[in-house]
Amino acid sequence: MSTTLLRTIQPNHFTLLGTALFRRNRTTTTSRHISVRCLGSQTASSQPRTAPKNHGSNKLDEILRDYEAVIGIETHVQLSTSTKAFCTCPNTYGSKPNTSICPVCMGLPGALPVLSSKVVDFGVRLGLALNCGLSLKSKFDRKQYFYPDLPKGYQISQFDVPIASGGYVDVDIPLEFGGGHRRFGITRVHMEEDAGKLLHSDTGDYSQVDLNRAGVPLLEIVSEPDMRSGIEAAEYGSEMQRIVRYLGVSNGNMQEGSLRCDVNISIRPIGQAQFGTKVEIKNLNAFSAMSRAIDYEITRQALLYNQGQADQIVTETRLWDEGAQKTVTMRKKEGLADYRYFPEPDLPEVILTQEYVDSIRASLPELPEAKRRRYEAMGLGIQDVLFLANDVSVAEYFDQVIGKGADVKSAANWLMSDIAAYLKNEELSISDVKLTPQELAELIAAIKDETISGKIGKQILFELLAKGGTVQGMIKEKDLVQITDPVEIEKMIMKVISESPKQLEQYRSGRTKLQGFFAGQVMKMSKGKANPALLNKILLEKLDAKE
Amino acid sequence: MATRALLAVLSASPPRMIQTKVSTFSSSSSLSFQRHSRRIARCFSSDTNPSVLQPPDVSRLAETARISLTPSEIEECGAKIRQVIHWFGQLQQVDVSCVEPAIRAEMEGGNLREDAPETFENRDSIRASIPSFDEVYLKVPKVLNKE
Ligand SMILES: [Zn+2]
Numbered sequence: 272m273s274t275t276l277l278r279t280i281q282p283n284h285f286t287l288l289g290t291a292l293f294r295r296n297r298t299t300t301t302s303r304h305i306s307v308r309c310l311g312s313q314t315a316s317s318q319p320r321t322a323p324k325n326h327g328s329n330k331l332d333e334i335l336r337d338y339e340a341v342i343g344i345e346t347h348v349q350l351s352t353s354t355k356a357f358c359t360c361p362n363t364y365g366s367k368p369n370t371s372i373c374p375v376c377m378g379l380p381g382a383l384p385v386l387s388s389k390v391v392d393f394g395v396r397l398g399l400a401l402n403c404g405l406s407l408k409s410k411f412d413r414k415q416y417f418y419p420d421l422p423k424g425y426q427i428s429q430f431d432v433p434i435a436s437g438g439y440v441d442v443d444i445p446l447e448f449g450g451g452h453r454r455f456g457i458t459r460v461h462m463e464e465d466a467g468k469l470l471h472s473d474t475g476d477y478s479q480v481d482l483n484r485a486g487v488p489l490l491e492i493v494s495e496p497d498m499r500s501g502i503e504a505a506e507y508g509s510e511m512q513r514i515v516r517y518l519g520v521s522n523g524n525m526q527e528g529s530l531r532c533d534v535n536i537s538i539r540p541i542g543q544a545q546f547g548t549k550v551e552i553k554n555l556n557a558f559s560a561m562s563r564a565i566d567y568e569i570t571r572q573a574l575l576y577n578q579g580q581a582d583q584i585v586t587e588t589r590l591w592d593e594g595a596q597k598t599v600t601m602r603k604k605e606g607l608a609d610y611r612y613f614p615e616p617d618l619p620e621v622i623l624t625q626e627y628v629d630s631i632r633a634s635l636p637e638l639p640e641a642k643r644r645r646y647e648a649m650g651l652g653i654q655d656v657l658f659l660a661n662d663v664s665v666a667e668y669f670d671q672v673i674g675k676g677a678d679v680k681s682a683a684n685w686l687m688s689d690i691a692a693y694l695k696n697e698e699l700s701i702s703d704v705k706l707t708p709q710e711l712a713e714l715i716a717a718i719k720d721e722t723i724s725g726k727i728g729k730q731i732l733f734e735l736l737a738k739g740g741t742v743q744g745m746i747k748e749k750d751l752v753q754i755t756d757p758v759e760i761e762k763m764i765m766k767v768i769s770e771s772p773k774q775l776e777q778y779r780s781g782r783t784k785l786q787g788f789f790a791g792q793v794m795k796m797s798k799g800k801a802n803p804a805l806l807n808k809i810l811l812e813k814l815d816a817k818e
Numbered sequence: 819m820a821t822r823a824l825l826a827v828l829s830a831s832p833p834r835m836i837q838t839k840v841s842t843f844s845s846s847s848s849l850s851f852q853r854h855s856r857r858i859a860r861c862f863s864s865d866t867n868p869s870v871l872q873p874p875d876v877s878r879l880a881e882t883a884r885i886s887l888t889p890s891e892i893e894e895c896g897a898k899i900r901q902v903i904h905w906f907g908q909l910q911q912v913d914v915s916c917v918e919p920a921i922r923a924e925m926e927g928g929n930l931r932e933d934a935p936e937t938f939e940n941r942d943s944i945r946a947s948i949p950s951f952d953e954v955y956l957k958v959p960k961v962l963n964k965e
Contacts (some may be wrong), residue, residue: 354931359931359936359937377944386929386930387931388932477952609882
């Protein structure tokens with residue numbers, strides 16, 4: 272397993288970084304500060320004006336009192352099929368460049384595309400998971416443009432009859448961003464093929480092309496323009512990632528480009544029905560970047576409005592510059608691109624039977640939203656719920672632990688604190704650990720019924736995580752059973768007290784804090800096995816006893 | 819191949835013609851069309867009278883196809899393309915209002931493939947035919963902007 276902690280157990284990047292960002296916002300330097308400053312210097316260069324004075328972190332909130340942002344997202348998901356969409360070339364990431372090629376994906380004359388059934392399967396799966404209606408008959412079209420990463424001169428896509436349309440997705444906004452539940456519309460999901468990879472060398476007057484990716488299957492998800500802030504957009508993106516991972520249709524990895532989000536954003540004065548000019552933002556390779564890019568763009572556009580220069584907001588594609596924390600013009604769009612779509616003559620229509628759709632519906636796993644609502648109903652707090660449901664393997668592990676009858680809150684706590692920390696340090700994912708869900712349930716039970724103390728439990732946990740084994744075996748082997756016999760505990764207490772007359776005197780003359788010292792000594796003597804509650808109760812009796 | 823070429827020519831024609839094309843394609847392709855009344859279908863067929871089809875703007879066609887043509891070539895092509903469009907005009911005069919629209923030609927089942935990878939054996943000859951190769955990559959002129 273190459274999956275690391277970042278991908279598996281921690282809340283996604285967006286939440287993690289977002290939280291960090293939020294914390295910074297509340298102190299002195301803020302990312303929003305930074306973006307506002309960048310903006311200031313950018314506009315200052317084109318026309319002399321004073322940079323905005325208010326660098327407060329509530330700058331964006333202020334803007335959003337006057338303007339409403341309208342955000343839609345196009346998400347491209349690379350499918351984890353074994354072959355490319357229309358040929359049998361292996362679909363593998365990171366192979367030697369230009370080795371996974373054949374006449375079909377290279378667009379050689381006479382080659383005919385044949386669709387992989389898995390692409391249809393995944394399309395139906397995702398369509399259903401996004402609550403879409405499915406087209407029992409859909410078709411492919413050619414989208415034509417010239418670019419070196421596109422050997423055929425056209426991309427096989429779906430134009431006017433996508434496989435799925437008219438759905439929605441439900442998300443929970445994390446508490447640190449105000450919390451709450453949102454529903455965003457899904458316009459459509461369609462099947463298409465990816466283009467090759469174009470590498471621009473900084474030196475040299477040429478570009479390099481790797482066509483291993485040309486023809487790899489994609490599902491494009493188009494949202495309704497329902498998002499209103501960077502946070503909402505990032506949470507929408509995170510939910511897409513969770514859903515494709517839950518479904519197993521893609522690894523959803525943004526760094527590898529398996530999940531790519533393009534954001535369309537416009538702002539309009541509140542109360543205006545007409546949409547503003549739409550700007551597209553690309554190059555967003557993390558949800559945190561998406562959130563910041565959008566907030567930057569809202570601020571930039573609002574300033575132009577405020578200066579009476581709304582006409583300077585033009586239809587264009589902008590890139591997010593992570594280093595400078597701002598968006599920069601990539602290309603202006605002169606007129607709408609004419610892709611000259613027409614039906615792909617080499618492929619038949621895609622026909623789904625109702626039985627096929629029903630069988631896929633029946634085989635869908637529990638999806639993130641259903642899981643979150645179920646965890647919530649079990650009494651877990653929303654932060655626990657979001658953490659556990661964020662990663663499908665963590666959620667499955669958690670479900671197995673509670674399936675063995677473990678206390679729900681204890682199981683959540685162990686997973687979110689000690690186990691999460693261990694995975695982070697060791698750079699492991701939950702599926703790599705030797706501790707089985709069964710044994711975690713045993714451990715929780717052993718602590719609950721006081722066979723072992725919580726402290727011993729922690730020691731056992733780390734051994735089990737690293738080496739495996741059973742809780743019962745370890746308790747026996749190391750003689751770790753908790754001492755709950757009051758007589759035995761009392762004996763140890765008396766011994767410690769008799770060996771520390773000085774401390775006893777100080778305690779009795781008012782330094783009651785020394786109780787901790789005595790408790791520690793007794794615990795040490797018991798090798799950590801004394802029941803803490805019992806220990807403290809008896810210790811207090813003895814310390815406070817009048818001689 | 820013949821249809822492919824014709825479709826390419828048609829799809830690369832001036833805006834007015836594209837509109838005509840798109841309306842026919844989408845009307846015949848969208849499932850909702852099946853619910854349309856026969857009267858509307860008739861409207862469509864009379865709508866696509868050849869007289870509506872405008873002569874091609876060959877210069878623009880050449881631009882979208884990324885080829886350069888001399889004025890005499892433009893003149894020569896113009897006549898040929900007009901002829902093709904005229905043929906389509908004739909085809910569109912056929913009354914198909916009683917025919918159930920199909921979004922694609924139907925094929926007897928089994929037009930999908932198993933997701934089983936198979937490496938194409940003669941990859942070397944594909945690579946050998948690429949005119950400009952830089953170690954493992956195809957070498958192309960530096961391009962930064964799409965469209
Ligand atoms: Zn291929």
